[in-house]
Amino acid sequence: MKLLEVKNLCKIFDDKEILIDINFSIPNGKIIGLLGKNGAGKSTLIKLINDLLTPTKGEILINGNKIGVETKKVISYLPERTYLNKQMRVKDVINYFEDFYDNFDADKAKKLLKDLDLNIEQKLSKMSKGMLEKVQLVLVMSRNADLYVLDEPLGGVDPATRDYILDTILSNFNENASVIISTHLISDIEKILDEVIFIDKGKIILQSDADKLRNKEKSSIDEIFRRMFKC
Amino acid sequence: MLNKLLKYDLKYMIKNMSVFYILALFFGITTRILFSLEQTIIINILGQISVGCMFAMVVNILINTIMRSWVRFRDSIYKDEAYLTHTLPVTKNDIYNSKFIQTLIFFVVGFLIILLTIFITYYTKDRWLQLKVLISTITTGLELNSTLFVISFIAIIFLEIFNAIQCGFLGIILGHKKNNNKVAFSVLFGIVAYFLSQSIVLLLIFIVGLFNSSIMDLFTSNILLDTSAFKLLIILAIIIYFLIIILMSILCKKEFNKGVNLE
Numbered sequence: 001m002k003l004l005e006v007k008n009l010c011k012i013f014d015d016k017e018i019l020i021d022i023n024f025s026i027p028n029g030k031i032i033g034l035l036g037k038n039g040a041g042k043s044t045l046i047k048l049i050n051d052l053l054t055p056t057k058g059e060i061l062i063n064g065n066k067i068g069v070e071t072k073k074v075i076s077y078l079p080e081r082t083y084l085n086k087q088m089r090v091k092d093v094i095n096y097f098e099d100f101y102d103n104f105d106a107d108k109a110k111k112l113l114k115d116l117d118l119n120i121e122q123k124l125s126k127m128s129k130g131m132l133e134k135v136q137l138v139l140v141m142s143r144n145a146d147l148y149v150l151d152e153p154l155g156g157v158d159p160a161t162r163d164y165i166l167d168t169i170l171s172n173f174n175e176n177a178s179v180i181i182s183t184h185l186i187s188d189i190e191k192i193l194d195e196v197i198f199i200d201k202g203k204i205i206l207q208s209d210a211d212k213l214r215n216k217e218k219s220s221i222d223e224i225f226r227r228m229f230k231c
Numbered sequence: 232m233l234n235k236l237l238k239y240d241l242k243y244m245i246k247n248m249s250v251f252y253i254l255a256l257f258f259g260i261t262t263r264i265l266f267s268l269e270q271t272i273i274i275n276i277l278g279q280i281s282v283g284c285m286f287a288m289v290v291n292i293l294i295n296t297i298m299r300s301w302v303r304f305r306d307s308i309y310k311d312e313a314y315l316t317h318t319l320p321v322t323k324n325d326i327y328n329s330k331f332i333q334t335l336i337f338f339v340v341g342f343l344i345i346l347l348t349i350f351i352t353y354y355t356k357d358r359w360l361q362l363k364v365l366i367s368t369i370t371t372g373l374e375l376n377s378t379l380f381v382i383s384f385i386a387i388i389f390l391e392i393f394n395a396i397q398c399g400f401l402g403i404i405l406g407h408k409k410n411n412n413k414v415a416f417s418v419l420f421g422i423v424a425y426f427l428s429q430s431i432v433l434l435l436i437f438i439v440g441l442f443n444s445s446i447m448d449l450f451t452s453n454i455l456l457d458t459s460a461f462k463l464l465i466i467l468a469i470i471i472y473f474l475i476i477i478l479m480s481i482l483c484k485k486e487f488n489k490g491v492n493l494e
Contacts, residue, residue: 050318051491052492054491072319077314096239099238100235100321
């Protein structure tokens with residue numbers, strides 16, 4: 001069974017087609033780069049997978065289930081924005097995740113937070129945007145999920161932290177799980193990608209094994225992307 | 232999962248409302264102490280300030296309970312926090328029910344705090360007797376049981392305000408289905424929902440009036456209702472508001488279950 005299956009998916013806002021007849025599937029155990037320019041439809045697709053938008057047409061299946069309670073149990077989602085209640089402390093958020101997600105590993109979260117020099121007693125309202133993003137990443141990667149969906153995980157962090165984040169992603173998901181990473185910073189993640197999906201103007205224009213694509217085009221994914229999306 | 236959602240919704244409200252509860256009770260106590268002292272100009276001025284603050288806090292509790300219920304509803308379902316709310320493994324019904332129960336609990340708690348504050352500020356044996364006599368005068372004329380009258384009166388006010396809160400929820404749900412001016416549409420739909428619900432109350436009472444001439448007098452003349460009509464009106468109002476709250480809740484959930492479109 002496919003882990004994620006997207007069938008004939010369309011999303012229309014104000015008569016504008018944001019996603020047009022999207023079809024693809026993702027197996028277990030892969031790291032997939034969802035790549036495209038700004039406004040290509042990457043975040044819309046990710047939001048649809050996470051029930052944050054309602055599809056105009058089509059369906060999304062996770063392990064054969066339609067989006068709902070069962071799929072949310074196995075998807076760990078990192079949005080591009082800060083979604084935590086700022087009145088909470090870091091330890092409160094850990095308790096919150098432990099309450100709602102059976103697959104959340106609180107000890108692992110505490111260890112990762114310690115590695116990042118983040119104090120679990122600290123109030124979220126006193127943290128910088130970068131610190132909050134790290135807390136969210138730790139929370140998301142501390143779940144033993146089947147599918148991790150990371151929307152711009154490297155967006156607001158410095159290059160040194162990017163390496164740590166990539167390392168955290170790589171070393172914190174089990175081999176049967178898959179990861180979808182949406183980002184503009186292709187060169188930073190290219191080395192970890194198994195597959196790439198190029199999306200442009202609401203359509204998937206390419207889905208390929210990363211190594212095969214590199215060999216075929218004799219250039220890096222970053223270079224292929226720049227060529228394909230040259231303004 | 233409803234209990235877990237409710238736990239965090241209640242925590243949020245306790246954090247934000249407890250300061251008003253404490254301040255209302257504090258000014259209730261200070262007012263009582265200040266007015267029990269020998270009255271000098273300064274004590275009297277302080278007493279007046281204290282009673283003003285007490286009333287400000289009482290009004291604050293009422294308005295804050297309503298406003299914070301709406302703000303909490305919007306923030307956790309349609310703003311940044313919604314990215315977490317909608318990715319939790321819970322049903323949309325549980326999300327709505329949690330907000331509904333949280334509002335209900337804090338409305339009751341707020342009401343009890345207001346009563347307690349007023350009791351602390353003004354209670355004396357004489358005033359209590361005066362109040363009893365006043366209620367008894369009203370109820371004797373209407374041939375009603377005093378306790379039942381007070382309970383019914385409070386119940387109607389409670390249901391009326393709770394209906395208004397839920398109209399706000401429906402307004403927020405419908406307003407956020409629009410792609411632009413979501414806040415303006417939320418307010419507009421909320422007001423429309425409220426007027427519609429009030430119109431339904433009136434319409435249903437009017438329909439009952441078609442079969443009961445005493446109730447019809449409410450619409451056709453300025454004469455006071457007779458005792459039996461007044462009793463019937465109280466019962467009707469409670470039943471109708473109760474039904475409207477249930478229907479509004481079903482409508483809210485139906486619209487909410489159709490899904491969200493977050494920015």
